[in-house]
Amino acid sequence: MTSKRAIQDFYPENLAHCYGCGAHNPQGLQLKTYWAEDEADTTITCFMPKPYHTAIPGFVYGGLIASLIDCHGTGTAALAAYRAEGREPGSDPPLRFVTAHLAVDFLKPTPLGPRLTLRGKVTEIKGRKVVVAVSVWVDAQMTAQGEVVAVRMPENFGF
């Protein structure tokens, strides 16, 4: 069970083109990150890999797993930052995070076919930085875990 709207639905229109989670990227993965309704302080997303998202035949491509961890991490960072400020996504100013550091441990091969579930938990939130631990699950089996160091996007990003 999840809350009704994903954090990505609140990303500003001009910042919603991410290949991993942008609503305005039709070729992208369109990941959606929610607060889990039945797990405290936990975010959740689900993703169904396509047959071509393969590594070794039968198993999910590690770069896809890294991508999902990345976007779920920055989405979780935004959700947590709104909560820390005591306000709802959609209120101003918008909070949008980018990744400074991404790490992934591939614990075992992830079978290609079933739906993947990712869970996020904030391990640090300080100033503009939010650190998120993300785990990747197939049913009750954790197949990968990662860490995302997310930083609130500066106004002058890229310039």
Added chain:
Amino acid sequence: MTSKRAIQDFYPENLAHCYGCGAHNPQGLQLKTYWAEDEADTTITCFMPKPYHTAIPGFVYGGLIASLIDCHGTGTAALAAYRAEGREPGSDPPLRFVTAHLAVDFLKPTPLGPRLTLRGKVTEIKGRKVVVAVSVWVDAQMTAQGEVVAVRMPENFGF
């Protein structure tokens, strides 16, 4: 300048479907990893992102960068393992690596448009494990760097 054939061209037929670098994945990225001809002990690959490989508009998606680092890392591991055994890719037994750990530091936004160049250098090779440092470049600017801990794929992978 690069050597003539990529390591991926020597991956066994039944292990050449990787979304990132498999010759038999038409929807995939088809990355190719070579020994650089003019840089000692360095591997190289180039990749031209598609317009939809965007993060924030104008910049390359971090998950794509992580994917390229991952596949260039495992490709570099295979090249280095053949060299360490004093034999050429294509000789038996084939050497194929999978990723145990991937880490990426996003140093600055990577502009979307120009061709990306990735360089790999082995920092450790011991038994079945090869550690590879990978850097991502746009012209003379390094925009990201990563580390791949690659492990020679066991015969019973996934089982």
